Amino acid sequence: MKKTLLLAVTATIILTSCSHTEKKTEQTTNVSDPITEHIDSSISPKEDFFKFANNNWFKHNPIPSTESSNGIWKTIQDTLNEDIRKICESSAADTKATKGSNKQKIGDFYFSGMDTVSIEKAGITPLADYLAKVDAIKNINDLLSVTAAFQTMEMEPMYGFGVNRDDKNSEQYVVGLGQVGLGLPERDYYFNTDALTASIRKEYVKHIKAMFVLFGVDEKTADKNATTIMTLETTLAKSCRKMEDLRDPYKNYNKMSVAQVNKLTPSIKWEQTLSLLGLKNVDSIVVGQPEYYTALETNLKKIPLDDWKTYLKWNVIDAYAKLLNKDIVAEDFHFNSTIMNGISKQKPRWKTMVKATDGMLGDLVGQIYVAEYCPKGTKEKLLEIGNNIRDVYAQHIKSIDWMSDVTKQKALSKLQKITMKVGYPDKWKDMLSLEISRNNYVANVMNILKWQYNFMLGKYGKPVDRTEWDMQPQTYNAYYNPANNEIVVPACNIMVPGFEGRMPDDAVLYGIIGGSTFGHEITHGFDDQGSKYDEKGNLADWWTKEDKQQFEAKTKRIVRQFNNYIVLDSLHLKGANSQGENIADLGGVVMGLEAFRKTKQGQSNDLIGGYTPTQRYYLAYAYAWMVNTTDASMAKQVMSNEHAPAPFRVNGPLSDVEEFYKAFDIKAGDKMYREDSVRVKIW
Ligand SMILES: [Zn+2]
Structure with missing residues (x-):
């Protein structure tokens, strides 16, 4: 859904051919x-x-060069953006806001993202620990524990994990596992043979290479990494269901004991993995697409450890590129906005940060929006x-x-x-426990993602909150x-x-x-x-x-x-x-x-x-x-x-x-x- 500007044009045509019988x-x-x-x-x-x-x-x-579309939705979003911008800017200007208050969190988050000088200076260092974790992987156990750690940071390499409503018992939450792990938006991108999709695949490989180079990898290795990732993701995509085949909720509902899931992917050792993900005493799991997990076992055995490591690095880079210095942001924009969406020019920074603040702290922004901007x-x-x-x-x-x-x-x-x-x-x-500082944008985003992950995890075993x-x-x-x-x-x-x-x-x-x-x-x-x-x-x-x-x-x-x-x-x-x-x-x-x-x-x-x-x-x-x-x-x-x-x-x-x-x-x-x-x- 979405709304518009007034035009100075008045259309006064009357449809004489219409068969309405109403009195004119x-x-x-x-x-x-x-x-x-x-x-x-x-x-x-x-x-x-x-x-x-x-x-x-x-x-x-x-359509403006900074947009992929124009119309009623953009018009409405422009109005909302102005309101949210005022909320963000006034909060950021209020340096005396009580620590932990909504204003402090919104203001400091917005400020940290507008502080492009610090962001530029930091370069790729905010991701250094994560990339080092991948470098330190020595065996499959290490690989699985780093994969689990990344799941808690809104990345979904290898498998998709979540605490969801139980489709057959809406009074409770259940652990769910689904197919994921792809860098392109949908599995068909890896296989369709039309010219557009084929060129997107080529551009994707070029994009991966360019990103690795920006992360300090030499050209030759970056080239090899890009091919490795494309091959690995294509292998994962082979075992993914097509979008239309995901529409039947019965086919996506395969409730299994943890022992049964272990039979699909013995290498993952699910009790251990669930505990790394933060859950203990899980009795059953709803597996969306069991065939994906059977294939994953084969893939874990077949694909070399070094390839998995490259793939994990790509997951980190791809997930956080938007938050880094301007060269990295520009490359991310080139592929994800220009190639994929036809947008030729980046938005001004304030718009990017209004969107980010609303996306990350929407519940806090919403409280001020309702109090100050929502018509009675x-x-x-x-x-x-x-x-x-x-x-x-x-x-x-x-x-x-x-x-x-x-x-x-x-x-x-x-x-x-x-x-x-x-x-x-x-x-x-209640986001009281969330910590936001004024001087580290990437750390702020990571704190929010961790908060969201823990919020989801906290639901497990508790009564459903229908409000x-x-x-x-x-x-x-x-x-x-x-x-x-x-x-x-x-x-x-x-x-x-x-x-x-x-x-x-x-x-x-x-x-x-x-x-x-x-x-x-x-x-x-x-x-x-x-x-x-x-x-x-x-x-x-x-x-x-x-x-x-x-x-x-x-x-x-x-x-x-x-x-x-x-x-x-x-x-x-x-x-x-x-x-x-x-x-x-x-x-x-x-x-x-x-x-x-x-x-x-x-x-x-x-x-x-x-x-x-x-x-x-x-x-x-x-x-x-x-x-x-x-x-x-x-x-x-x-x-x-x-x-x-x-x-x-x-x-x-x-x-x-x-x-x-x-x-x-x-x-x-x-x-x-x-x-x-x-x-x-x-x-
Ligand atoms: Zn709808």
Whole structure:
């Protein structure tokens, strides 16, 4: 999700071809209206609704060289960044803040990252101890203990370890092991043969070499290291499941005793390793992908110790490069931002540090943000919209024709039990024990990562805390968490660019906050994954066999629909990867309209800028996804992210919705038209 600048352009076109029957009573208004101002009247809504709704903004707002995209999300983030910058700078200026207070931590962290003189002077020395630990490895036992130590520093070499909710018993936490260990974003990067992916592999090898040279390794050795790492990661990638094969939570749930896990990878000696990771008396482990761990045993025996050591060094360098001196930061930027995301220029330092402070100390920043920047009444308004969406959802479920009453009752019960966390948490994380100093940026980051690791570890064996939030009030995003059967919508989701200081009309509120936020997140509880969890958050089948078959047939249709979309050149969308998000988008846009139609504006015939309330609702929905992305970033998104690029998140679901056809008079032969027989109707 994401928001915009006001444009000095006024679009006053009236769609004469639309078959709306509402009385045309034009509202006169002197204030600007982003919804109609962004319309490009040279494009027909019947051909490309996303472009029709947004292109005028894109024409006047090219993607800046420091960004991989531009649009509503960046606009909102710019506003949030200004607020967070004030929080950071005022905290940093307050050198008398009480030691241990939130202000002291935020201020000193920000200051330490802005202190580029000290960072430059330190060079690579902040990582020296870690690299020396790798150098000292003499045998496989040493290798495994250093690997375990790195796990506690937010690196995941060789295996992925975590304390998670038990999918089949949401009242408890369980140790989890999964596939990981790759430097590129996804396993397909190691094998796909298309020109783009092949060139990324080449660039990755060049990048590894350049980094080792910057770390003082001679050219020849750096060259060899790069080849070693590429070969080793490719070997690990071979035993990783493809992204679409990770979508079935049952296949990722393999609960085993520690003795059974030892049988998969005897060399790791899991009791010993778990104790190095900080856990004792573990009785069982949920192994996500057992075949990865079987292959890891072979790899541990086959791959020379020196290669593993090079790989561990690369994990340290890659994880912390962003925090070091400017030459290293520049090389990291070249590969991770320019090659992978099409960003040509680095952001100013303050922006980097605002992002870092918010990312690392978001819970502390959030407390000040809520107190000083969050508009009054935010929580109430969000909750009102959320509850209205839930109400229409219930009516809608009762009326769908493909589901039996038995399953409907279960679905309704799950819907009613969804916890809606909106605005900000009632209780904040206690970060009192965290130490932050003013003069060592890398050490600060490491302290925070250690704190986060210990926070995760501390959950093991304790009752589940269902009040916890995984996002901050200043995070412009939202999520559904199946283990809690909850949706979380942070406070800043109330922001709609262009409506600063005034309440947007209901078409806008329901298109953006109703449809693309609440409706979308609630539908995640009923998508291909969410539907596998019950009202208590347990992986459990609550469907009748027939209803499930019907549901799966419908999800297959949406997979087919999105498989057919071509993003760039020959790059097709991955319908299986993105199906959960596409189901959520479709559910969101349908429920948003139904809730909007219960409002006064939704029931009126009042035109704004020549558009009916229903048309305006769809324009607002398209505004929620008004994002223009670089080709590189779009390609990366298709390869490694479950969200389809923005244009498809608008045109895809809308071309399945009958009400949209009516609103814009879409007919056979129009590009937005899909035969009734292939249109998807799920929720
Ligand atoms: Zn989603």
